[in-house]
Amino acid sequence: MRKTSLILVYGPLLAFLALFALVPIVGVIFSSVWARGMTAEFYAQSLSGQYLNAFLTTLKVAFWSGLAGLAGGGLVALSLWRTRWRWLTTTISALSGVLANFAGLPLAVAFMVTLGASGLMTNALQTFLHINLSQMGFNLSSSAGLILVYSAFQVPLALLVSLPAFSSIPDDLEGAALSLGCGVPGYLWRVLLPILAPSLLGTFALLFANAFSAYVTAYAIAGGSINLIPIQIGYLIDGNVSLNVGLGNALAVEEMVVLGASLWVFAMSVRLRAKRRANVKGGLPIV
Amino acid sequence: MFEKWLYRVIIALFLLQVLLPFVGLIQFTLVGGSGALSFASFATLFSDPSFALSLFNSLWLAGAAVLLSIVIFTPPVWHAYLYAPKLLRVIEAVSFVPFVVPAVVLALAYVQFFSSGLLNLVGTPYLLPFAFALLGMPFYVQVFLNRLRHADARAVHEAAQTLGASDVQAFIRIQLPLLRSGIINGSLLVFTISIGEFTITQLTTGGSYVTLPLYLLITFTNNPLEGSAMAVVTLFLAVAGVVAALAAASGKRRRMDAVTASKEAS
Amino acid sequence: MLSVRNLTKQFRGHTAVQDFSAEVAAGEFIALLGPSGSGKTTVLRMVAGLLPPTSGAVYIGDRNVTTARPKDRQIGVVFQSYALFPHLTAGDNIAFSLKVRRWSKRDIAHRVDELLEITQLSQRKNYYPEQMSGGERQRVALARALAFNPPLLLLDEPLSALDAKVRVSLREMLKDVQQRLHVTAVMVTHDQEEALSLADRVIVMESGQIEQIGTPEEVYHSPQTPFVSTFVGVATPIPVRATGDGSSDVRWGDYAFPWMLTAAEQRELASGTTHIYVRPEAVRLLATPLTGQEPKGEVLFSMFLGNAVRVRVRMPDETVLTADIAGGKAMYQPGESVFVQLYDERL
Numbered sequence: 001m002r003k004t005s006l007i008l009v010y011g012p013l014l015a016f017l018a019l020f021a022l023v024p025i026v027g028v029i030f031s032s033v034w035a036r037g038m039t040a041e042f043y044a045q046s047l048s049g050q051y052l053n054a055f056l057t058t059l060k061v062a063f064w065s066g067l068a069g070l071a072g073g074g075l076v077a078l079s080l081w082r083t084r085w086r087w088l089t090t091t092i093s094a095l096s097g098v099l100a101n102f103a104g105l106p107l108a109v110a111f112m113v114t115l116g117a118s119g120l121m122t123n124a125l126q127t128f129l130h131i132n133l134s135q136m137g138f139n140l141s142s143s144a145g146l147i148l149v150y151s152a153f154q155v156p157l158a159l160l161v162s163l164p165a166f167s168s169i170p171d172d173l174e175g176a177a178l179s180l181g182c183g184v185p186g187y188l189w190r191v192l193l194p195i196l197a198p199s200l201l202g203t204f205a206l207l208f209a210n211a212f213s214a215y216v217t218a219y220a221i222a223g224g225s226i227n228l229i230p231i232q233i234g235y236l237i238d239g240n241v242s243l244n245v246g247l248g249n250a251l252a253v254e255e256m257v258v259l260g261a262s263l264w265v266f267a268m269s270v271r272l273r274a275k276r277r278a279n280v281k282g283g284l285p286i287v
Numbered sequence: 288m289f290e291k292w293l294y295r296v297i298i299a300l301f302l303l304q305v306l307l308p309f310v311g312l313i314q315f316t317l318v319g320g321s322g323a324l325s326f327a328s329f330a331t332l333f334s335d336p337s338f339a340l341s342l343f344n345s346l347w348l349a350g351a352a353v354l355l356s357i358v359i360f361t362p363p364v365w366h367a368y369l370y371a372p373k374l375l376r377v378i379e380a381v382s383f384v385p386f387v388v389p390a391v392v393l394a395l396a397y398v399q400f401f402s403s404g405l406l407n408l409v410g411t412p413y414l415l416p417f418a419f420a421l422l423g424m425p426f427y428v429q430v431f432l433n434r435l436r437h438a439d440a441r442a443v444h445e446a447a448q449t450l451g452a453s454d455v456q457a458f459i460r461i462q463l464p465l466l467r468s469g470i471i472n473g474s475l476l477v478f479t480i481s482i483g484e485f486t487i488t489q490l491t492t493g494g495s496y497v498t499l500p501l502y503l504l505i506t507f508t509n510n511p512l513e514g515s516a517m518a519v520v521t522l523f524l525a526v527a528g529v530v531a532a533l534a535a536a537s538g539k540r541r542r543m544d545a546v547t548a549s550k551e552a553s
Numbered sequence: 554m555l556s557v558r559n560l561t562k563q564f565r566g567h568t569a570v571q572d573f574s575a576e577v578a579a580g581e582f583i584a585l586l587g588p589s590g591s592g593k594t595t596v597l598r599m600v601a602g603l604l605p606p607t608s609g610a611v612y613i614g615d616r617n618v619t620t621a622r623p624k625d626r627q628i629g630v631v632f633q634s635y636a637l638f639p640h641l642t643a644g645d646n647i648a649f650s651l652k653v654r655r656w657s658k659r660d661i662a663h664r665v666d667e668l669l670e671i672t673q674l675s676q677r678k679n680y681y682p683e684q685m686s687g688g689e690r691q692r693v694a695l696a697r698a699l700a701f702n703p704p705l706l707l708l709d710e711p712l713s714a715l716d717a718k719v720r721v722s723l724r725e726m727l728k729d730v731q732q733r734l735h736v737t738a739v740m741v742t743h744d745q746e747e748a749l750s751l752a753d754r755v756i757v758m759e760s761g762q763i764e765q766i767g768t769p770e771e772v773y774h775s776p777q778t779p780f781v782s783t784f785v786g787v788a789t790p791i792p793v794r795a796t797g798d799g800s801s802d803v804r805w806g807d808y809a810f811p812w813m814l815t816a817a818e819q820r821e822l823a824s825g826t827t828h829i830y831v832r833p834e835a836v837r838l839l840a841t842p843l844t845g846q847e848p849k850g851e852v853l854f855s856m857f858l859g860n861a862v863r864v865r866v867r868m869p870d871e872t873v874l875t876a877d878i879a880g881g882k883a884m885y886q887p888g889e890s891v892f893v894q895l896y897d898e899r900l
Contacts, residue, residue, distance in 0.1 A: 009362045013378075016359050020417050021384050024396030031399070076301045079294035088298070094529045098479070099305070105485055105500045106518035107308060109507055113515050114311025121311055152308065155301070184290060213389030216485040220504055230391040237398050237490045245399060252392040259387045442636035445603055448623040449630040450650035451701065460649075464640040 025256075032249035042250035051251065054227045058212055061143050061228065065150035066207035072151065073158025074200060078188075080159075081166040093163060096156035104153070108220040111149045115140055141222035149217060154207050161206055165199035165273065202269025209262035213255065229255055309522065316515045328516035332506075338517065341502035348412060348498060349481035352419035353474045356427050359420065361470060364428055365462070368435045369444060375432075382428040385421060390486035393418060397491050412496045418487045423477035430476060434469025479525075554579040554737055555600070555705055560609035562595050562761075569595045571761040573609070577739065579704070582731055584752035585741045588784065592761040593741045594709055600739065601707050602626050613705060629698030629736075631708040635690050637682040643693045644669070644678040650701040668696040671730055688719040695727070699734060706731070708740040712747065724751060745785045749773060757781050774832075774899055777815050782830030789874050790828040791895075803829065805895075806870065808846045813899050833863060836876035837894040838885070847892040850874065855885040866891060 032042055045051065080089045099107070114121045125131040139145055169192065177187040215230040222231075229251055236248035316328050332338055367375035385393075397418065401408040408414035443465060447457035463470075485500040494501060503521065507514025555577040562570040570592040577583050585593040598604040600611055602623035610619045618626050638646050644665050651661045669675045672692040682690055691711060698706060711727070712720045728751050731738045742748050748755050749769040757764040757772060757780070764784075765777045776782040779790070793803040793812070802809045803822070812829055814822065821827035839847065850866040853873065861877040864885045868874055874893060878885075885891070 009366050012359045013363045016355075016417070016420070017381065017384075020421050021388070024393070024400040025388055027400050028392070028396045072301070072304075075297050079297040083291065083294050083298070095305075095526070098525045098529050104483060105503055106312075106521045109503065109515055109518040110308035110312035110522075112507075113315040113511065114308050116315075119311055120314045121307065152304070156305070209386060213391065215389075215391045216500070219485075220507075230389070233391045233395055234486075234490060237395055238493070245395075248395050249399075252395050255389070255392060256387055259389065263383060263386050438639070439634055439636060442632050442634050443638060445623070446630065446632055446636035446638075446697075447649070449601060449603075449626075449628060450697065451624045451653045452649075453624060456653060461638055465638070 028249045028252050031246060032253050035246055042244075042246040043254075045244075045247050046250040046254060050227060051229075051232060051247075054229050054232050055254070057143055057227050058229045061146050061150060062208045062211035064147045065154050065211045066204050068147070068151040069154025069158040069207045070162075070200060070204045072155040073160075073203070074162055076155070077159050077162045077166055080163070089163070093160060096160045099153055099156040104214075104216045105220055107153060108149065108217045111152065112140060112221060115145075141225045143226065146218060146222065146226060149221060150211050150214065154211065157210060158203055158207055161203045162196075162199060165196055165203075168273075169195065198269040198272040202266040202273070205262040205265040205269070209259050209266075212258055212262070312515055312522075313519055316512065316519050328512040329520075331510075331513045332516045332520065335506075335513070337497065337502060338506075341497045341499050344412070344497060345482050345499040348415050348419065349478045351416035352423065352481040353477050355416055355420040356423055356477045357470060357474060360424060360427050360473075361431065364431055365435065365440075365466070368432065369441055379428060379432070382425045385425060390422065390484070391490070393421070394487045394490035397487070401491075409491050410493065410495065412492065414491055415484075415488060415496075416481075418491075419481040419484055420477065422484065422487075423480045426476040426480070427473035430473040431466070431469040434466055434472070438465050438469075440465065554614055555739070556612040557596070557600065558610045558612070560596060560599055560611070561607050562592070562599060562604065563607045569761055570599070570606075573758075573761075573763060575756060575763070575766065577737060579737055580735050581737055581753045582728065582751060583739045584748035584755045585739060585758060586743070586745055586748040586755050586785070587758035588743055590760070591758040593758050595761075596758075597707050597709055597739065597741050601628055601630050603630075627701075627703050627705070629701070629703040629706045631691075631694045631698050631706070631711045633709045633711070633713065635682075635694040637690055637693055637697075639682050642679045642681055643674060643685070643689075643696075646682070646693055647697045647700050649697065654701060664700060668700055671733070672696045672726065686719075687715050688723055691715065691723060692726070695730065699730070699736065704737060706736045706738045708738065710741055710743070713742070713744070720747075727751065749785070755785075757785065759784070775813075775815070776830060778817070779828070779830065787833055787875055788830035789833075789872065791831050791872060791874075792826055792870070793822070793829055794826045795822050806848055808848050808893075808895075810895050810897075811900055812895070812897050831874070831895060833861075833875045833877035834879075835896055835898065836874060837896055838864065838866070838876055838878060838891040839894060840891065842892045843894065847894050850891055850893055852885045852887055852889040852891060854887050857884065864891075866893065868893070 033039060035041065047055070076092075080092065113119055116122065140149065173191060174184075174187055177191050178184070182190060213230060215234060218226055218228050218231055219234065233248050233251050233255070236244060236251070317324055317326065363378060364375070367378055388396075397414060398409055401414055402410075440462065443461060444457055447461045448454075452460065483500060484498070485504070488496065488498050489501055497505070499521065503514060503517050506517055555575075557573060557575050557577075560570055560573040561568070573592070573596055575583075585596060587593045595604065599606045599609075602618070602621060602625075606619065610617060612618065613626065613628075623630075638649065641649065647665050647668055648661050651664060656664070665678070666675070669678055672695060674689060674692050674696065677685055677689055677693075680689075682693070685693070691714075695711070708727075712723055715723065724747060727740075730736075740748075740751065749772070752769060754766060754768055755772045756766045759780050765772055765781045767775070772781060772785055776785060776788070782788040782790075791805055793805050796802045796804045796809050801811060801814075803812045803814070814827075814829065818827045818829060842849075848868055850868045853865040853867055855862050855864040858877070861879045862884060864876045864878060866874045866876060876893075
């Protein structure tokens with residue numbers, strides 16, 4: 001293709017990425033180590049006191065909600081796959097897509113309302129099970145509460161991401177396993193799980209990254225009372241805390257490192273899954 | 288069999304877990320204020336001029352983001368797929384930037400980078416369509432690429448060339464109609480993300496430019512009833528959109544079968 | 554009308570096509586036959602203009618088209634995956650090349666109907682590719698490639714994706730259409746039965762090079778290289794030496810018999826031994842020896858092929874011979890002893 005056409009094709013993308021991604025990010029990384037000279041002071045600050053707490057809390061919330069999401073989503077994916085209800089699977093997939101992407105804030109509102117003082121769930125628990133949430137000290141703005149809310153959209157996300165992995169299992173595999181003597185639970189545990197393990201690990205990495213970087217839900221539900229890295233970064237932008245941009249940059253870089261590592265795990269799992277699939281199908285490419 | 292029932296229970300529990308917050312939301316909206324059924328909260332919402340304004344803001348920003356995505360992402364992905372597969376892998380990898388650099392971090396970067404001089408875009412909404420396009424990039428690229436692969440775009444392009452079409456003709460008459468569904472589905476994702484985006488909007492404009500999600504939070508903080516009415520409306524729109532898309536997809540299939548059936552009967 | 558001269562294609566690391574030259578006369582049907590990786594599809598794509606050669610030239614008539622773009626070469630191409638435009642009906646697919654050339658609506662409609670009739674697809678004119686069977690799609694691809702009357706038609710394994718029975722009936726239609734329209738055709742295939750039954754001449758390729766060019770009879774009955782002998786049809790290699798008495802006979806153990814040798818085989822024989830490649834039809838099995846020189850072998854097993862029985866016989870020097878016996882005794886039993894006579898029909 002002619003030079004000018006190539007510029008027209010790739011130019012906009014390059015300009016876009018340079019201006020809105022590359023330069024700003026490099027700027028952040030650079031100014032996290034620069035304050036009238038190279039310095040590590042921002043990183044030192046970021047790994048102590050409330051910021052260290054924030055890091056640990058974020059890790060905790062991301063881990064547990066990721067695990068809950070994986071378990072829940074994985075089980076539902078398994079159930080949908082085994083029952084082979086095509087229409088239900090399509091519908092649920094579409095809905096999960098919406099839930100995962102779009103409904104963060106409305107969902108947070110829904111949770112606050114349902115589990116709030118005059119919420120449906122609160123009343124139901126009170127009336128039917130005599131559980132008084134506020135007496136129990138249950139607080140949606142705590143890390144436990146947040147884990148609960150996050151899990152609500154980690155499960156659909158996990159479902160969406162792991163469903164294709166189930167679909168790629170050839171039908172004959174179960175027949176082969178059964179003919180060799182193991183029962184259905186045996187098949188699930190010894191054949192299916194090992195095959196799906198890399199995919200499930202990748203899904204967990206994705207869920208973990210998703211929760212670790214979440215801002216809106218935590219902000220809406222807990223506002224100032226929860227100590228998470230994204231929230232802290234947000235404060236430093238808003239100027240709520242004394243404007244220490246260098247610290248914010250350091251926190252941002254740390255966040256990027258964690259997310260980068262998670263994404264790397266996810267990418268590895270995808271590659272491993274492709275290799276496994278080729279083996280399962282006798283080495284022939286899947287058309 | 289026990290197994291089948293176990294799966295049904297699991298699916299039922301899942302649906303319950305998904306529906307519960309919504310049911311609670313609707314219940315609160317209709318009953319929460321006075322303890323009796325009332326649509327007052329909706330009435331308040333729809334008569335609120337700020338609601339309409341925030342809706343308008345969200346819509347035009349989302350539209351701009353979609354336009355940007357189509358124009359900026361489609362040609363490179365298409366060209367690289369056909370002519371430069373190694374470059375395609377690079378583009379794919381780069382498209383995952385928003386996963387490593389999430390909205391908060393982007394907001395932090397933009398606030399530092401775009402707040403002075405020629406590029407003083409912070410505080411204005413004009414930064415947002417670009418930010419939304421960036422956030423939607425991985426989804427658009429993946430969806431469009433899937434379509435390219437599924438549609439055997441390369442062979443079809445070569446066929447058009449051997450039949451005498453110039454590159455431009457082949458692209459417009461053959462490639463675009465072929466890839467249309469990929470472009471539309473990708474745009475849908477970008478649109479969805481843009482409508483629901485809160486973080487960058489709030490942190491770069493300081494809350495001075497109110498889009499739908501921002502208005503939702505403000506309203507809910509001041510008036511939980513009206514806020515939850517708004518949440519209901521938002522969710523309803525999202526679900527309605529999904530239902531419409533599903534209906535359209537299955538409708539097309541049914542129409543195709545009808546054509547075949549009628550042809551064979553004649 | 555097609556002249557390919559010294560076409561070479563090198564990729565980083567390996568040479569896909571080496572010095573490929575061939576002349577195709579107008580109206581000829583040529584088959585490019587070879588296994589995967591032999592370079593045959595690469596040659597086709599270079600002729601079509603979809604892949605630039607590293608060196609060499611392509612002439613159509615007296616026009617040097619080596620650097621011309623596909624759309625300027627006036628060549629019809631049928632792709633292995635058909636590459637039909639899914640958003641267009643069969644009729645519109647066929648009409649595409651004519652619309653691009655700005656034919657009048659009337660002429661287009663006329664031509665489309667003509668082609669639909671030739672390929673027996675008139676019923677399917679308004680169908681979309683996804684509503685048609687594999688065989689029908691293949692015919693649409695063919696009709697589409699022929700719509701603008703190209704002097705040259707290239708086909709890349711057009712029948713490989715089809716069921717056996719469909720393949721056979723489409724093979725006949727392909728030949729019929731080609732002859733009726735007087736189109737020069739070059740078809741790439743790995744199926745030697747297809748190549749032999751359709752082509753006027755066959756070019757056998759392996760590892761980027763031409764092994765032999767000839768009519769189907771020549772390629773089958775007079776293979777020039779061991780590769781051609783074993784790739785086209787079945788052949789058993791048999792070690793022979795010269796008889797030393799000046800005749801054109803060869804000697805296998807104690808058994809001397811007349812045999813037509815290729816130039817290469819003759820040269821090798823002069824310096825000792827060579828291998829000849831014996832087709833199954835050249836083998837006769839006898840219950841009792843005729844001249845007493847015939848070697849004795851043991852039947853391993855026999856297979857019923859329909860019009861012949863294929864027998865595998867183990868010989869004393871461990872060669873496993875494949876023999877096709879037309880008609881005659883029904884089946885040979887494993888362990889049975891037979892005497893082998895080799896008969897070269899070309900002589």
